[in-house]
Amino acid sequence: MNLTMLLDMAADGFGERLVVGSRNGGLTARRLRELALAGAQAVQDAGGDAIVYLAVNGPAFQVALFSAAYAGIPLVPVNYRLGEEQIDQVLANHPRAYGIVDSRERDIVARAGLDSRSPEEFLAGAAELADAGKGIAEPVWAQGPAVIIYTSGTTSAPKGVLLKHENLASYVFGTVEFASADADDAALMSVPPYHIAAVSNALTNLYAGRRVMVLENFSPDRWLELVRTEAVTNAMVVPTMLTRIMHATDVDISVPSLRSLAYGGAKMPLPVIEQALREWPHVEFVNAYGLTETSSTVTVLGPADHRAALETDDPAVRARLASAGTAVPGIELEIRDEAGTVLPAGEPGLIWIRGDQVSGEYAGLGSAVDERGFFFTRDQGRLDADGYLFIEGRMDDTIIRGAENIAPAEIEDVLLRHPDVADAVAVGVPDEEWGQRIEAAVVGRAGATLDLEEVRAFVRQHLRGSKTPDRIVCWDELPRTVTGKLLRRDVVQGLVGRDQPVGG
Amino acid sequence: MKFSVGQTLSSPVDTTTVIVVRASEADAEITCAGVPMFDPRTGSAPEGTADPAQQGGSQLGKRYADEALGLELLCTKGGAGTLAVNGTPIPLRDAKPLPASD
Numbered sequence: 001m002n003l004t005m006l007l008d009m010a011a012d013g014f015g016e017r018l019v020v021g022s023r024n025g026g027l028t029a030r031r032l033r034e035l036a037l038a039g040a041q042a043v044q045d046a047g048g049d050a051i052v053y054l055a056v057n058g059p060a061f062q063v064a065l066f067s068a069a070y071a072g073i074p075l076v077p078v079n080y081r082l083g084e085e086q087i088d089q090v091l092a093n094h095p096r097a098y099g100i101v102d103s104r105e106r107d108i109v110a111r112a113g114l115d116s117r118s119p120e121e122f123l124a125g126a127a128e129l130a131d132a133g134k135g136i137a138e139p140v141w142a143q144g145p146a147v148i149i150y151t152s153g154t155t156s157a158p159k160g161v162l163l164k165h166e167n168l169a170s171y172v173f174g175t176v177e178f179a180s181a182d183a184d185d186a187a188l189m190s191v192p193p194y195h196i197a198a199v200s201n202a203l204t205n206l207y208a209g210r211r212v213m214v215l216e217n218f219s220p221d222r223w224l225e226l227v228r229t230e231a232v233t234n235a236m237v238v239p240t241m242l243t244r245i246m247h248a249t250d251v252d253i254s255v256p257s258l259r260s261l262a263y264g265g266a267k268m269p270l271p272v273i274e275q276a277l278r279e280w281p282h283v284e285f286v287n288a289y290g291l292t293e294t295s296s297t298v299t300v301l302g303p304a305d306h307r308a309a310l311e312t313d314d315p316a317v318r319a320r321l322a323s324a325g326t327a328v329p330g331i332e333l334e335i336r337d338e339a340g341t342v343l344p345a346g347e348p349g350l351i352w353i354r355g356d357q358v359s360g361e362y363a364g365l366g367s368a369v370d371e372r373g374f375f376f377t378r379d380q381g382r383l384d385a386d387g388y389l390f391i392e393g394r395m396d397d398t399i400i401r402g403a404e405n406i407a408p409a410e411i412e413d414v415l416l417r418h419p420d421v422a423d424a425v426a427v428g429v430p431d432e433e434w435g436q437r438i439e440a441a442v443v444g445r446a447g448a449t450l451d452l453e454e455v456r457a458f459v460r461q462h463l464r465g466s467k468t469p470d471r472i473v474c475w476d477e478l479p480r481t482v483t484g485k486l487l488r489r490d491v492v493q494g495l496v497g498r499d500q501p502v503g504g
Numbered sequence: 505m506k507f508s509v510g511q512t513l514s515s516p517v518d519t520t521t522v523i524v525v526r527a528s529e530a531d532a533e534i535t536c537a538g539v540p541m542f543d544p545r546t547g548s549a550p551e552g553t554a555d556p557a558q559q560g561g562s563q564l565g566k567r568y569a570d571e572a573l574g575l576e577l578l579c580t581k582g583g584a585g586t587l588a589v590n591g592t593p594i595p596l597r598d599a600k601p602l603p604a605s606d
Contacts, residue, residue, distance in 0.1 A: 001510040001512075001523060005523070005580050008580070008581075009564060009565060009580055009581075012564055012581065013564045013565055141545070166510050169510075170509070170510070170525075173523075173525050173578055174525070177565075178564070178565025178566070178578075179565050356509065
């Protein structure tokens with residue numbers, strides 16, 4: 001299996017269909033293939049053994065992805081928001097890479113000894129070669145990975161996840177039907193190119209024959225405008241984006257063309273998804289759970305489950321709205337205790353995953369799967385009797401107060417239920433007596449005045465005293481990555497003050 | 505012959521190409537227009553002529569599955585010949601919707 005098959009099939013089966021970009025001036029499948037073959041030739045001529053992509057998302061990303069595939073080398077999309085030191089570390093792993101780099105980052109890349117060109121220059125060069133009838137004559141069958149994504153290490157150097165052609169292709173073939181999209185379908189992606197969803201969505205949409213557009217700098221107004229003017233039918237967002245759309249005041253949030261909204265990457269606040277289900281009754285909602293290491297989605301909570309949960313009286317079905325859904329074909333899930341014993345349905349534990357799409361391999365660190373081929377997600381959760389996965393949080397985020405393990409999610413879910421709270425985080429801060437004590441930071445809804453003591457009392461009504469935060473502060477916003485993941489270490493630092501040691 | 509998931513198979517007598525998306529441990533012979541298919545990356549095309557009675561064709565992007573054998577092929581390049589396993593034509597897979605998340 002090879003990613004080049006996906007583009008070969010697309011060009012063969014629906015070559016004249018627009019697959020990348022706007023209705024005006026976008027690329028057809030045939031043109032995408034021409035540019036990718038030309039790009040592969042350019043990279044080969046330059047002697048590149050990888051393509052480093054350090055720029056915002058856009059058509060150049062798709063061309064680069066397939067140029068790398070035709071040249072038999074990996075694509076390395078790099079997070080341009082990483083600190084300089086971390087970018088240096090990543091670039092040092094690819095000294096002979098062909099760089100496609102935004103002008104802002106050219107200095108950093110030059111320092112690493114890589115030559116580079118902007119995304120526009122790369123595309124123009126590929127177009128010139130393609131129009132002259134040139135392109136790589138013999139595509140190279142890759143020996144190594146298709147894509148290397150460095151997962152954001154907040155405590156250590158970024159680790160490179162090796163996504164092999166087989167992992168990504170098996171994910172696409174297992175979850176998408178070829179050419180299943182209508183010619184009028186259009187997808188809008190709002191995630192940066194170094195996020196696994198950007199890679200997997202580029203592939204699944206191409207294989208389905210669905211045109212993909214990208215909105216890199218999200219704002220609710222810009223998103224809504226794009227959805228309406230480009231008649232977007234499928235959109236993918238991270239939960240904070242949906243929260244901002246739902247909380248926007250004095251804005252028309254109608255999206256008549258939208259048929260499907262997928263979300264993932266972080267936990268979706270229950271009140272937000274409930275509101276969205278009511279505001280957009282014509283939209284099918286999909287919650288996708290997965291990690292970089294699993295080539296994206298491993299479990300899905302589908303549209304029917306979303307609607308059923310909203311409309312039912314059955315508490316077990318209703319609860320599923322907060323779940324990550326059930327495993328996709330080819331994926332097995334296990335919940336294990338700390339000793340590795342597999343636990344039955346209903347018991348909380350650690351989430352382990354196995355399947356062909358699971359990479360489970362880090363650059364230089366070898367295999368990350370156990371002897372049965374299972375990968376440890378570092379997430380905690382449980383399965384219900386019907387195989388629905390409930391994620392309870394990252395193992396490392398657990399607050400340990402005295403002898404009690406407390407999941408921040410439990411406290412955050414209650415805080416988010418308060419009508420004046422728009423965003424919330426609960427963390428453990430160092431405490432001499434308890435080891436850790438619970439504190440929380442909340443963001444108020446626009447136009448609301450928060451009475452923090454009243455919010456604390458609200459939490460105590462719903463949870464035991466030992467799970468009520470000792471202190472709640474009000475912030476303008478919570479520290480999150482651009483894909484919406486909470487930066488809990490930054491929250492702890494903000495609560496205790498930067499000059500105090502942060503333990504645990 | 506045993507087949508492995510991810511393997512590409514080509515027809516020696518027409519343009520048909522498939523990849524194996526599901527395979528069991530069972531030995532099987534996969535043919536196109538009656539002639540054994542081969543893996544172009546590891547083997548060479550066997551001799552043979554297309555059986556004129558096996559020209560049902562296969563279509564780009566479609567899946568062909570023999571549930572009893574646990575075998576599923578995805579057609580990556582369409583062609584004229586009929587796909588068959590152990591002499592029996594492989595039908596199109598039952599259209600069960602895939603849970604696409606994107």
